[in-house]
Amino acid sequence: MDTLEFIQIRKFIVKLGKMLHKYGTPAFRLEAYLTEVATYLGVRSAFISTPTSLTFVLWSDRHEDEYNSAARLQPGELDLNALSRTDELAIALLSGELSLSEADKKLDEIDAMPSPYGKLVTFCAFGLATSAFAMLMGASVSEIAWSGILGLLTYIWCLWATRSKRVNLMLEPVTAFVSGLATSAIGSYLDPGINIPLIVLSSVIILVPGLALTMGLAELASRNMVSGTARVMDALMQLFKLYFGAFLGVASGFALFGANNYEPAPSLPYWATWLSVLLLCIALIAIFRTRPKHIIWGILASFVAYGVTVGSSQFMDQNVATFVGAFALGVFSNVFTRFANQPATIVSMHGLIVLVPGSKTYIGLNSFISGQNFVQADHIGQDVFLIFMSLVAGLIFANVVMPTKKAL
Template sequence: MENSPKTPPTQAFLIEAAIMLHRYGTPSHRLERVMGRVAEALAIHGEFLYTPTALVISLRDRSGNEMTVVRRVDSGPVNVDKLIRFDQLLSRVDRLEIGTDVAMAELKQIDEATPLYRRPVYISACAIACAAVAVFFGGTPWEIAVAGLIGALVAGIELLHEHWRWESGLLEPLAGVAAATCSLLVAAYLVPIDDRLVTLAGLIILIPGLRLTVALTELAVGHLSAGVARLSGALVSLATLVVGVFLVWRLLDRLHPQLGPRPLPEPYWQWIALALAPIAFAIVFRARWRQWPIISLVSTLGVLASWGIGPRFGIEVGSFFGALSVGCVSNLYARIRDIPALVSLTPGMLILVPGSFGYRSLSALWQHQTLEGVQFGFEMMLVGASLVGGLLVSNVVIPPKRIL
């Protein structure tokens, strides 16, 4: 976190604050709004242009001195705990309670803080999340168990990728190969399971459904460069993930089992999964245990709204009202507790996002089932647009918190 010695302290703080928000998963429309407000409080006119891999910042003080900086920053996953701490820090700066020198030191301290959860806890949370998704897909008990194990394997690969700093595009195809191979071997030699359902559930943490929804939101609110870049990145990640899966399916095609009638899981499994999934996603997004109750409440309300309305009026209407419920409750809680709405909004939306449709679309196209692939792709975009519509309406019904 070093800047040129010629950079004034106020401008240096604004640059580093924008980089930190970018790095820890803040969408472009929130980042640009927040940083513009903080810059104004510090008597600086700031323009912030954000795309998922770059920041362009223009700052002009009252004397008319202007500087423009460009930073190459990779947009990382959402870290709820650090975003809360950034929000508290920026609020104090906005109210002029602390100077930029003190704020810069605190900003560095937050950035360098140790991870909230140890690796075994994170891996366990990913396993529970994947098992819960297998329940939502109608998996049998064996399929649920194997999906959880594959989810743990994929999370381990993700941590190794981060620790050893492998090539950035290697994670998705490697995870796809590992998930498809494990599910096929289990189906062929241990237990007759639907390996395709298990593979999809085991990869759900890496399927970029949330990025797709955020990209559509950015496009809807006029942040075109960020939206197009994020949408392209999400589609490429999804494509490389599916390529890894299909390489295994083609090479080990003879291992695909012939499945007979499959028993449906008992209805109470759905409620158990619905109770556990939000906590698992809260850990994945690094939210402290104090935030678990509101994350569980928001996620449950969104899913129940989608489940209750979707079968009668269609999945698009159900998704709209699910996102509307998540957005309204998240914004209300953010205003009451003075914390970022992203705390409960992001985990709550993750259960609703249409990532599985994109996976199924590419799977069908790969198998030359063109009509089915186009249909799944269209449904993915339609559900994503419905989610975006619900979020935008929720911001009108209950305006979000002023900072994050």
């Protein structure tokens, strides 16, 4: 390998690593995948990934050429469309269908690619997702409607945050504050007796870091200590900011508009739970930017995870049932990888969303601080811990029973 070829290879690997980090790839998957690509391209390598940095060490077989690089990066966000296309590009490169220069150019094209669903569809998806979550939590019809409306407001703040660094820094607390203030006003003037904390939680559920907590624990389980600890602490800080914003918003609303006396309203029948899972799946397609050819797989993954968990809970403890659901999801995701030759993350993220206890973490924090539950939830702290552990263990066992063919 001459020096010019080594330079081309290391430029491609560095760009590939930064892009995969930007798309929210966990550290243990990112490091393993980059190692595979580097090995295929004929260079030795070592990588260290954290939520805010990425270190590359590359050298040729006999150390004729060496390269070290450390990049300071912002925590990535899930973009399944770009992740899928980047993986296809790497496959084409390794199979000889593309040259390094062509692959490098296409990486730039993928990075500049907008969401395949556009802002209007994503705007509607936020409203649908928040409504579906409220339905899943047993809210009444009016509470579901208000959750959807305020979910649209959450998207406006998220869109504003992409254009303003100041808004991005305070996104979680200010969004929760506005939702709490608006819900208090609704409870005082438009719809007295609504469950204000539940509506506030539903309206900001997209920002609740349950998935990030699960990914952080999975990184810790894979002995990525630095990345896992950083991701868990970052997720906890996001959760604290959300709760403080909601607490301040509701308190300010009560001071301005008067206190709300909660009057329980009839929930939708049991079949609405399954409808809410379907609606949530549909909304996540746009929010996660899932490619059209993977939509059916993503919806099936959600129903596999939720259906197996609900079915298992009829015969065993809920926390053990979550382990079984996560195990089934892991097996299904790895089967998807073998059929579609795409990263398991593409479908596993859809299923994890209906399993991760991010909302329970928020509810537990509320119970700890205020001493009150706004939904029926006994032993919430123990349940959150056990569910997180069950999720991680289920995915690990699934990788042993049905090994994935891809690191991603």
